[in-house]
Amino acid sequence: MPVIALPNIRLHVQELNPGGRETIILVHGMFSNLAVYYFNIAPILARQYHVVLYDMKGHGMSEKAVQGYGLTAMTDDLTALMDSLGIEKAHLAGYSYGGLVALKMATRFPERINKLAVIEGPDPSDQETLAIIDTYSKEFLIHYIDNFADTTRMKAGRRQLEKNHRMYEFLFKETSIRSDMEAEKDFFRDDSISQISSDTLLIYGQNSNCVPSGRILASKIENSELLLVTGDHNVPVQQPEIIGNELYRFFYKSRELDFYETNLLINS
Protein backbone atom coordinates (compact mmCIF):
# COMPACT_ATOMS: atom_id res chain seq x y z
CA MET A 1 0.00 0.00 0.00
CA PRO A 2 1.46 3.38 -0.94
CA VAL A 3 2.77 5.32 2.00
CA ILE A 4 4.40 8.63 1.04
CA ALA A 5 7.11 10.10 3.25
CA LEU A 6 6.56 13.85 3.56
CA PRO A 7 9.07 16.03 5.45
CA ASN A 8 7.07 15.80 8.69
CA ILE A 9 4.87 12.74 8.39
CA ARG A 10 4.25 9.52 6.47
CA LEU A 11 0.78 9.41 4.90
CA HIS A 12 -1.16 6.54 3.32
CA VAL A 13 -2.26 7.68 -0.14
CA GLN A 14 -4.39 6.10 -2.87
CA GLU A 15 -4.60 7.42 -6.42
CA LEU A 16 -7.19 6.54 -9.06
CA ASN A 17 -6.95 7.27 -12.78
CA PRO A 18 -3.60 9.17 -12.73
CA GLY A 19 -4.16 10.21 -16.36
CA GLY A 20 -7.43 12.01 -15.58
CA ARG A 21 -8.20 15.50 -16.94
CA GLU A 22 -7.73 17.36 -13.64
CA THR A 23 -7.01 16.33 -10.06
CA ILE A 24 -9.56 16.03 -7.26
CA ILE A 25 -8.27 15.55 -3.71
CA LEU A 26 -10.67 14.09 -1.13
CA VAL A 27 -10.20 14.74 2.60
CA HIS A 28 -11.93 12.51 5.16
CA GLY A 29 -13.27 13.50 8.57
CA MET A 30 -11.93 13.21 12.13
CA PHE A 31 -11.77 9.61 13.50
CA SER A 32 -12.47 8.27 9.99
CA ASN A 33 -10.23 7.35 7.04
CA LEU A 34 -10.07 7.36 3.23
CA ALA A 35 -12.35 4.31 3.01
CA VAL A 36 -15.31 6.72 3.29
CA TYR A 37 -14.57 7.62 -0.36
CA TYR A 38 -12.72 4.58 -1.71
CA PHE A 39 -15.55 2.23 -2.66
CA ASN A 40 -18.14 4.48 -4.33
CA ILE A 41 -17.47 8.22 -4.40
CA ALA A 42 -13.87 8.07 -5.66
CA PRO A 43 -14.62 5.59 -8.51
CA ILE A 44 -17.46 7.84 -9.75
CA LEU A 45 -15.10 10.85 -9.89
CA ALA A 46 -12.28 8.74 -11.39
CA ARG A 47 -14.31 8.21 -14.58
CA GLN A 48 -12.86 11.53 -15.73
CA TYR A 49 -10.53 12.77 -13.01
CA HIS A 50 -7.29 11.91 -11.31
CA VAL A 51 -8.51 11.26 -7.76
CA VAL A 52 -6.22 11.42 -4.72
CA LEU A 53 -7.32 10.03 -1.34
CA TYR A 54 -5.21 10.09 1.79
CA ASP A 55 -5.46 9.23 5.47
CA MET A 56 -4.84 12.18 7.78
CA LYS A 57 -2.06 11.74 10.33
CA GLY A 58 -3.07 9.47 13.22
CA HIS A 59 -5.89 8.00 11.11
CA GLY A 60 -6.34 4.94 8.89
CA MET A 61 -2.98 3.61 7.75
CA SER A 62 -1.03 6.85 8.10
CA GLU A 63 1.65 7.43 10.70
CA LYS A 64 0.57 8.29 14.22
CA ALA A 65 1.44 11.76 15.45
CA VAL A 66 1.15 13.27 18.90
CA GLN A 67 0.49 16.79 17.62
CA GLY A 68 -0.53 18.81 14.58
CA TYR A 69 -4.28 18.18 14.30
CA GLY A 70 -5.27 21.83 13.86
CA LEU A 71 -6.27 23.28 10.51
CA THR A 72 -2.93 25.01 9.88
CA ALA A 73 -0.92 21.84 10.48
CA MET A 74 -3.43 19.77 8.48
CA THR A 75 -3.20 22.14 5.51
CA ASP A 76 0.61 22.11 5.79
CA ASP A 77 0.41 18.31 5.41
CA LEU A 78 -1.92 18.59 2.41
CA THR A 79 0.30 21.18 0.71
CA ALA A 80 3.35 18.96 1.28
CA LEU A 81 1.40 16.03 -0.20
CA MET A 82 0.49 18.07 -3.30
CA ASP A 83 4.14 19.10 -3.69
CA SER A 84 5.29 15.52 -3.31
CA LEU A 85 2.84 14.29 -5.98
CA GLY A 86 3.67 17.20 -8.31
CA ILE A 87 0.13 18.62 -8.15
CA GLU A 88 0.19 22.37 -8.68
CA LYS A 89 -3.56 22.96 -8.49
CA ALA A 90 -6.51 20.71 -7.64
CA HIS A 91 -10.20 20.57 -6.92
CA LEU A 92 -10.74 19.83 -3.25
CA ALA A 93 -13.58 18.10 -1.40
CA GLY A 94 -13.69 17.45 2.34
CA TYR A 95 -16.15 15.76 4.66
CA SER A 96 -16.87 16.96 8.22
CA TYR A 97 -13.54 18.09 9.77
CA GLY A 98 -12.01 17.36 6.34
CA GLY A 99 -14.42 20.00 5.01
CA LEU A 100 -12.83 22.50 7.40
CA VAL A 101 -9.38 21.44 6.15
CA ALA A 102 -10.60 22.10 2.60
CA LEU A 103 -11.93 25.55 3.59
CA LYS A 104 -8.65 26.38 5.33
CA MET A 105 -6.72 25.40 2.19
CA ALA A 106 -8.88 27.80 0.16
CA THR A 107 -8.11 30.62 2.62
CA ARG A 108 -4.35 29.95 2.90
CA PHE A 109 -3.46 28.76 -0.59
CA PRO A 110 -6.18 30.00 -2.98
CA GLU A 111 -3.75 29.79 -5.91
CA ARG A 112 -3.55 26.02 -5.47
CA ILE A 113 -7.28 25.35 -5.25
CA ASN A 114 -9.62 25.17 -8.17
CA LYS A 115 -13.17 24.35 -7.03
CA LEU A 116 -14.08 23.59 -3.45
CA ALA A 117 -16.69 21.17 -2.05
CA VAL A 118 -17.54 20.99 1.63
CA ILE A 119 -19.67 18.07 2.83
CA GLU A 120 -21.16 18.44 6.31
CA GLY A 121 -18.48 20.84 7.54
CA PRO A 122 -19.44 21.69 11.16
CA ASP A 123 -19.17 25.13 12.75
CA PRO A 124 -16.33 24.48 15.23
CA SER A 125 -17.83 26.93 17.73
CA ASP A 126 -20.31 24.16 18.47
CA GLN A 127 -17.93 22.11 20.59
CA GLU A 128 -20.06 18.98 20.90
CA THR A 129 -17.15 16.77 19.83
CA LEU A 130 -15.03 18.11 22.68
CA ALA A 131 -17.66 17.07 25.18
CA ILE A 132 -17.53 13.56 23.74
CA ILE A 133 -13.73 13.54 24.05
CA ASP A 134 -13.95 14.67 27.67
CA THR A 135 -16.41 11.97 28.67
CA TYR A 136 -15.03 9.22 26.45
CA SER A 137 -14.76 5.73 27.84
CA LYS A 138 -14.91 2.23 26.45
CA GLU A 139 -18.43 1.94 27.83
CA PHE A 140 -19.36 5.02 25.83
CA LEU A 141 -18.02 3.38 22.67
CA ILE A 142 -20.00 0.17 23.30
CA HIS A 143 -23.13 2.23 23.97
CA TYR A 144 -22.51 4.33 20.86
CA ILE A 145 -22.03 1.31 18.61
CA ASP A 146 -25.07 -0.47 20.03
CA ASN A 147 -27.34 2.52 19.64
CA PHE A 148 -26.12 4.67 16.80
CA ALA A 149 -23.96 2.56 14.49
CA ASP A 150 -27.13 1.51 12.65
CA THR A 151 -26.86 4.72 10.70
CA THR A 152 -23.81 3.23 9.02
CA ARG A 153 -25.23 -0.30 9.24
CA MET A 154 -21.89 -1.60 10.47
CA LYS A 155 -22.02 -3.72 13.60
CA ALA A 156 -18.60 -3.90 15.14
CA GLY A 157 -17.37 -7.13 16.69
CA ARG A 158 -14.89 -7.57 19.51
CA ARG A 159 -11.74 -7.06 17.43
CA GLN A 160 -13.13 -3.89 15.85
CA LEU A 161 -14.26 -2.60 19.22
CA GLU A 162 -10.73 -3.06 20.59
CA LYS A 163 -9.18 -1.50 17.50
CA ASN A 164 -11.46 1.56 17.63
CA HIS A 165 -10.98 1.88 21.36
CA ARG A 166 -7.19 1.90 20.90
CA MET A 167 -7.51 4.62 18.25
CA TYR A 168 -9.70 6.84 20.48
CA GLU A 169 -7.50 6.23 23.52
CA PHE A 170 -4.45 7.28 21.52
CA LEU A 171 -6.01 10.35 19.88
CA PHE A 172 -7.84 11.58 22.99
CA LYS A 173 -5.19 10.88 25.63
CA GLU A 174 -1.81 10.93 23.90
CA THR A 175 -2.21 13.66 21.28
CA SER A 176 -3.02 17.36 21.11
CA ILE A 177 -6.20 16.67 19.11
CA ARG A 178 -8.54 18.09 21.75
CA SER A 179 -6.72 21.39 22.25
CA ASP A 180 -6.06 21.65 18.51
CA MET A 181 -9.79 21.34 17.78
CA GLU A 182 -10.71 23.72 20.58
CA ALA A 183 -8.32 26.32 19.17
CA GLU A 184 -10.31 26.37 15.92
CA LYS A 185 -13.58 27.44 17.53
CA ASP A 186 -13.68 30.89 15.88
CA PHE A 187 -12.83 29.63 12.40
CA PHE A 188 -16.27 30.41 10.90
CA ARG A 189 -16.00 33.99 12.18
CA ASP A 190 -12.64 34.48 10.50
CA ASP A 191 -12.73 37.14 7.75
CA SER A 192 -10.73 34.89 5.48
CA ILE A 193 -13.81 32.67 4.93
CA SER A 194 -15.65 35.59 3.29
CA GLN A 195 -12.71 36.09 0.98
CA ILE A 196 -12.89 32.61 -0.55
CA SER A 197 -13.42 33.16 -4.26
CA SER A 198 -13.42 29.54 -5.48
CA ASP A 199 -16.68 28.11 -6.79
CA THR A 200 -17.92 26.29 -3.70
CA LEU A 201 -20.49 23.52 -3.28
CA LEU A 202 -21.84 22.96 0.23
CA ILE A 203 -23.55 19.58 0.67
CA TYR A 204 -25.44 18.84 3.90
CA GLY A 205 -27.83 16.11 5.00
CA GLN A 206 -31.25 17.66 5.46
CA ASN A 207 -31.66 15.94 8.86
CA SER A 208 -28.16 16.84 10.04
CA ASN A 209 -27.45 19.07 13.04
CA CYS A 210 -24.86 20.73 10.81
CA VAL A 211 -27.34 22.37 8.37
CA PRO A 212 -27.05 25.76 10.19
CA SER A 213 -23.26 25.54 9.62
CA GLY A 214 -23.93 25.11 5.90
CA ARG A 215 -26.17 28.19 5.92
CA ILE A 216 -23.47 30.25 7.62
CA LEU A 217 -20.93 29.24 4.98
CA ALA A 218 -23.43 29.89 2.17
CA SER A 219 -23.97 33.41 3.49
CA LYS A 220 -20.24 34.13 3.71
CA ILE A 221 -18.83 32.56 0.54
CA GLU A 222 -19.85 34.52 -2.51
CA ASN A 223 -19.66 31.86 -5.21
CA SER A 224 -21.32 29.12 -3.19
CA GLU A 225 -24.39 26.97 -3.53
CA LEU A 226 -25.96 25.00 -0.68
CA LEU A 227 -27.38 21.59 -1.54
CA LEU A 228 -29.45 19.61 0.97
CA VAL A 229 -29.74 15.89 0.32
CA THR A 230 -31.66 13.15 2.12
CA GLY A 231 -29.71 11.95 5.17
CA ASP A 232 -27.91 13.24 8.25
CA HIS A 233 -24.26 13.85 9.14
CA ASN A 234 -23.37 10.37 7.82
CA VAL A 235 -24.62 11.24 4.34
CA PRO A 236 -21.49 10.07 2.41
CA VAL A 237 -22.04 6.60 3.90
CA GLN A 238 -25.83 6.74 3.52
CA GLN A 239 -25.91 8.16 -0.02
CA PRO A 240 -22.49 7.61 -1.63
CA GLU A 241 -23.84 7.57 -5.20
CA ILE A 242 -25.74 10.83 -4.79
CA ILE A 243 -22.73 12.52 -3.20
CA GLY A 244 -20.41 11.13 -5.91
CA ASN A 245 -22.69 12.25 -8.72
CA GLU A 246 -23.27 15.71 -7.25
CA LEU A 247 -19.53 16.22 -6.81
CA TYR A 248 -18.92 15.01 -10.35
CA ARG A 249 -21.55 17.38 -11.75
CA PHE A 250 -20.11 20.28 -9.76
CA PHE A 251 -16.48 19.72 -10.75
CA TYR A 252 -17.42 19.01 -14.37
CA LYS A 253 -19.56 22.03 -15.14
CA SER A 254 -17.92 25.22 -16.28
CA ARG A 255 -19.22 28.64 -15.37
CA GLU A 256 -20.28 29.19 -18.97
CA LEU A 257 -22.55 26.15 -19.11
CA ASP A 258 -25.89 26.13 -17.42
CA PHE A 259 -27.20 23.20 -15.45
CA TYR A 260 -29.11 21.52 -18.28
CA GLU A 261 -26.28 21.72 -20.75
CA THR A 262 -23.99 20.15 -18.15
CA ASN A 263 -26.50 17.35 -17.65
CA LEU A 264 -26.63 16.74 -21.37
CA LEU A 265 -22.84 16.56 -21.52
CA ILE A 266 -22.58 14.19 -18.60
CA ASN A 267 -25.30 11.90 -19.88
CA SER A 268 -24.13 11.82 -23.49
Next chain:
Amino acid sequence: MDQLIQETKLSNEEIFTVLNQFITEVIGEEFVEEMDITPASSFTKDLEMDSIEIVAFSEKVKAHFGENIDFTGWLSNMDLDEIIQLKLENIINYIRECQ
Protein backbone atom coordinates in the same frame (compact mmCIF):
# COMPACT_ATOMS: atom_id res chain seq x y z
CA MET B 1 -3.75 -24.28 -26.58
CA ASP B 2 -6.73 -25.07 -24.40
CA GLN B 3 -4.43 -27.14 -22.25
CA LEU B 4 -2.01 -24.23 -21.86
CA ILE B 5 -4.76 -21.85 -20.71
CA GLN B 6 -6.03 -24.52 -18.37
CA GLU B 7 -2.63 -24.79 -16.74
CA THR B 8 -2.27 -21.06 -16.10
CA LYS B 9 -5.66 -20.72 -14.44
CA LEU B 10 -5.70 -20.97 -10.70
CA SER B 11 -8.18 -23.31 -9.07
CA ASN B 12 -10.63 -22.15 -6.43
CA GLU B 13 -8.45 -23.71 -3.75
CA GLU B 14 -5.35 -21.89 -4.99
CA ILE B 15 -7.16 -18.55 -5.07
CA PHE B 16 -8.51 -19.22 -1.58
CA THR B 17 -4.98 -19.85 -0.30
CA VAL B 18 -3.78 -16.53 -1.72
CA LEU B 19 -6.75 -14.58 -0.31
CA ASN B 20 -6.36 -16.29 3.05
CA GLN B 21 -2.75 -15.06 3.15
CA PHE B 22 -3.85 -11.49 2.36
CA ILE B 23 -6.44 -11.55 5.13
CA THR B 24 -3.78 -12.75 7.56
CA GLU B 25 -1.48 -9.91 6.51
CA VAL B 26 -4.24 -7.32 6.91
CA ILE B 27 -5.76 -8.30 10.24
CA GLY B 28 -2.75 -9.98 11.84
CA GLU B 29 -1.87 -13.58 12.57
CA GLU B 30 -2.88 -13.44 16.23
CA PHE B 31 -6.50 -12.81 15.26
CA VAL B 32 -6.56 -15.23 12.34
CA GLU B 33 -5.47 -18.06 14.67
CA GLU B 34 -8.75 -17.70 16.53
CA MET B 35 -10.82 -17.82 13.36
CA ASP B 36 -11.84 -20.60 11.04
CA ILE B 37 -11.54 -18.92 7.65
CA THR B 38 -13.49 -20.74 4.94
CA PRO B 39 -14.82 -19.71 1.50
CA ALA B 40 -18.17 -19.14 3.22
CA SER B 41 -16.69 -16.57 5.65
CA SER B 42 -18.18 -13.10 5.30
CA PHE B 43 -15.87 -10.10 5.45
CA THR B 44 -17.62 -8.02 8.02
CA LYS B 45 -19.59 -10.51 10.10
CA ASP B 46 -17.20 -13.47 10.30
CA LEU B 47 -13.83 -11.82 9.72
CA GLU B 48 -14.81 -8.51 11.37
CA MET B 49 -12.96 -6.50 8.75
CA ASP B 50 -13.70 -2.79 8.69
CA SER B 51 -13.66 -0.62 5.60
CA ILE B 52 -9.99 0.47 5.78
CA GLU B 53 -8.98 -3.20 6.13
CA ILE B 54 -11.05 -4.04 3.04
CA VAL B 55 -9.20 -1.20 1.25
CA ALA B 56 -5.84 -2.80 2.21
CA PHE B 57 -7.15 -6.22 1.12
CA SER B 58 -8.37 -4.76 -2.23
CA GLU B 59 -4.96 -3.24 -2.89
CA LYS B 60 -3.29 -6.60 -2.30
CA VAL B 61 -5.73 -8.33 -4.67
CA LYS B 62 -5.03 -5.69 -7.33
CA ALA B 63 -1.26 -5.92 -6.89
CA HIS B 64 -1.28 -9.73 -7.03
CA PHE B 65 -3.82 -10.52 -9.75
CA GLY B 66 -3.01 -7.52 -11.92
CA GLU B 67 -4.91 -4.51 -13.15
CA ASN B 68 -6.97 -6.76 -15.46
CA ILE B 69 -9.05 -7.63 -12.45
CA ASP B 70 -10.97 -4.47 -11.66
CA PHE B 71 -11.63 -5.44 -8.08
CA THR B 72 -12.40 -1.91 -6.83
CA GLY B 73 -14.68 -1.32 -9.82
CA TRP B 74 -16.49 -4.57 -9.07
CA LEU B 75 -16.93 -3.55 -5.43
CA SER B 76 -18.06 -0.05 -6.39
CA ASN B 77 -21.10 -1.53 -8.13
CA MET B 78 -22.29 -2.92 -4.80
CA ASP B 79 -24.19 -1.04 -2.16
CA LEU B 80 -23.12 -1.21 1.45
CA ASP B 81 -25.49 -4.07 2.31
CA GLU B 82 -23.98 -6.19 -0.46
CA ILE B 83 -20.42 -5.42 0.69
CA ILE B 84 -21.37 -6.31 4.27
CA GLN B 85 -22.72 -9.67 3.10
CA LEU B 86 -19.79 -10.32 0.76
CA LYS B 87 -18.26 -13.76 1.25
CA LEU B 88 -14.80 -14.97 0.33
CA GLU B 89 -16.34 -17.37 -2.24
CA ASN B 90 -17.91 -14.43 -4.11
CA ILE B 91 -14.43 -12.97 -4.60
CA ILE B 92 -12.94 -16.35 -5.55
CA ASN B 93 -15.62 -16.76 -8.24
CA TYR B 94 -15.08 -13.22 -9.52
CA ILE B 95 -11.31 -13.71 -9.82
CA ARG B 96 -11.76 -17.10 -11.51
CA GLU B 97 -14.17 -15.60 -14.06
CA CYS B 98 -11.69 -12.81 -14.84
CA GLN B 99 -8.81 -15.19 -15.53
